Amino acid sequence: MLEDLLVPALTEFSKSRKAFPADAIYYQPTHGREPLRLAVTNYLEDLLDLDDSNGSLDPEGIVVGAGCNAVLENLCVSLAEPGQGVMIPLPYYAAFEFDLGSRAGLEVIPVPTMEYSGCSSISDDDSSPSPNAYYLTRAALDAAKEKSINDLGIEPRILLISHPQNPLGICYPPHVIKETIDWCRENKIHLISDEIYAGSVYRKDTADFSSALKLASSSSSASTSSDKGLGLGPYVHLVYALSKDFALSGLRVGVLYSENQEIRLPLQKLNDLCSVSSQTQLLVEDMMTAKSSSSSSSSMTSWTNEFLEENQRRIRQRGDAWQSCLNELDIPHLNGTAGLFCWMDFSKFLPKEGTAGERERKLYLELLQDYGLLFTPGDSMKNELPGFFRCVFTAASDHEFDLGMERLKKFVHDKRA
Amino acid sequence: MLEDLLVPALTEFSKSRKAFPADAIYYQPTHGREPLRLAVTNYLEDLLDLDDSNGSLDPEGIVVGAGCNAVLENLCVSLAEPGQGVMIPLPYYAAFEFDLGSRAGLEVIPVPTMEYSGCSSISDDDSSPSPNAYYLTRAALDAAKEKSINDLGIEPRILLISHPQNPLGICYPPHVIKETIDWCRENKIHLISDEIYAGSVYRKDTADFSSALKLASSSSSASTSSDKGLGLGPYVHLVYALSKDFALSGLRVGVLYSENQEIRLPLQKLNDLCSVSSQTQLLVEDMMTAKSSSSSSSSMTSWTNEFLEENQRRIRQRGDAWQSCLNELDIPHLNGTAGLFCWMDFSKFLPKEGTAGERERKLYLELLQDYGLLFTPGDSMKNELPGFFRCVFTAASDHEFDLGMERLKKFVHDKRA
Incomplete structure (x- = not known):
């Protein structure tokens, strides 16, 4: 239902350069061309409502790879060993199991929330669970972690959340995300916030969406404001892609962001196995820096x-x-x-x-x-x-x-x- | 040293379509768009000199992924378990170790050839080894396999050859490839022929290049001529890419070909983690089906x-x-x-x-x-x-x-x- 917008735009972006740039013929930086990563940086800062008080994204922390699944897999490979666990709150996007299991050999550890939500919904047959029933709590996280270690013998290394949540169609409220970030840092478990629907918040008044990057940054940015980045520390990471907000699943463009220095080089190396065509990197760069053709020159919008x-x-x-x-x-x-x-x-x-x-x-x-x-x-x-x-x-x-x-x-x- | 040819050609191919095709916006078949796979089929049949006596490539056996390393990794993941071995004749392209080890967890088993080549080169300090010294022999393969199992405790599942050979700059003669194919089939070890330089045979008179696909097909095609494919059986596979013959490493386009039915579905699924942008699939399709602009209409060359x-x-x-x-x-x-x-x-x-x-x-x-x-x-x-x-x-x-x-x-x- 977006072809009327996408076909003319992609046609224009595809033809906007006079000639195919000679430097795009050959190998590119494995994590993406620098102009593209700068464009992604600006785009994400705008999308995720990061402002000066949060600091700014470090373009060297951006990795552009062939789809959200591809960058997510590499992020997990860099953070965990085969056989270790990725905790995911219920209900979750079913394809995560393939993406994390097939090559990375990671185990998905479900995180039930209802029992710990303080909702009476499970016992009361007549009422349907409220959003609260699905929110993460410390109790739910503790229980899932304990069960993973004690019952399954699997060490959880990562907590992967979908935010906005697929399949629920809602966002975790800021206090839930904050508590989750705190819990992850305390437990030295890596939080990966999959914000692939961040541009598809269609009820801004009631959604109360706040990116995990924004919430993870504000608490610590003061101490590191002179450095590049948001001061996320080693335990908070983001994945994003163009396949949902822009419906451009055919382009296979995923993005990850991390300020963890230890995995920076491994991530860049691993991304060599799922890089995006230079041609499409140029297209996305042009798309992300384009001004709206319908806006007046005095108030240009992107x-x-x-x-x-x-x-x-x-x-x-x-x-x-x-x-x-x-x-x-x-x-x-x-x-x-x-x-x-x-x-x-x-x-x-x-x-x-x-x-x-x-x-x-x-x-x-x-x-x-x-x-x-x-x-x-x-x-x-x-x-x-x-x-x-x-x-x-x-x-x-x-x-x-x-x-x-x-x-x-x-x-x-x-x-x- | 090819930019004078590539820049105008890529510019033309990039702009050849009036509009961005609407169907290219969304998810594609994970192993590549059908028109692209058909174009690759025709291109490879021509490149590898496959004729009617060999049968024809099965477009469903083609997988187009984000680079030769990406498709090679998935092929190996489909054929072997972590901890098993990939035999590679010496000397070999160093990056294979990363490509096969980092996520797939496979071990590289070197295959020395000199001792078994019948050359006196090692003992004779004054003469340099002849090409023969580097050729694979049954004795070399047997010895490497035995050593892998007995000394290293690693079960070899795959033999990966570079043909034309990188770094040697020569091709294995047909009798060597034939013997290698026979040995692999007898030992139920998968042969992957990396023919990424097949279009860079620059001395056709003396190179004596013959694709492993051609040599593996002729022996068995008679019995299966009614089927699609070359009658390769389950143990012979090919990888190829545009990054060498066309210097288009920036496009990240790799190709694998296999007629092994058991790994067909896994390969298609795994390729979802390293698919090529639909935009670049269109570009490559156009490139592979383009006629030369300088040829006369009566004798069109590609x-x-x-x-x-x-x-x-x-x-x-x-x-x-x-x-x-x-x-x-x-x-x-x-x-x-x-x-x-x-x-x-x-x-x-x-x-x-x-x-x-x-x-x-x-x-x-x-x-x-x-x-x-x-x-x-x-x-x-x-x-x-x-x-x-x-x-x-x-x-x-x-x-x-x-x-x-x-x-x-x-x-x-x-x-x-």
């Missing part, structure tokens, strides 16, 4: 800002329509503020017979086969309760989207008949 | 063929000049036929004192610091004898190249003074 605002408007439109539909049908869901999806509680439609997994699977197949509705089942994301589904509401044409709402209404109508 | 021929002419010119200089100075060397380098025997200039490694290191530093000559020392490539160096004769301007010859003459003159 192309990326203009694009993200329009994208957020479109996501919001879809998200609002979908949530209205859910409200109308009395289907509990989280009030999404970010990302391209809505987290829905279909537990009241679960069949009565079978294990939790079987019941959800049956409902999933019924939705898919009988109603033509494809949702991501919570079980595939290790959700703690059965009957939850993620709806990606952007991956459809307007017509398909309308059809989806009709089908959902029919499903609910049939169920309640 | 742009790639025209480029490679001109490149080979330039390499030949440099290679001839360098070898003439070596002959004049009575420095033994292999008569190079392929690649961008010459393998030189400086053993008579080795200082007398110290271990073999120390003596070579001293000579290396003398050449570098006192004469401004940077050669790759054989020791870094695990060469069996000290005092051998690789000269990359293309990575210099004409002026620098002339200067290099002058400096070498001065070095020899000083030594013989």
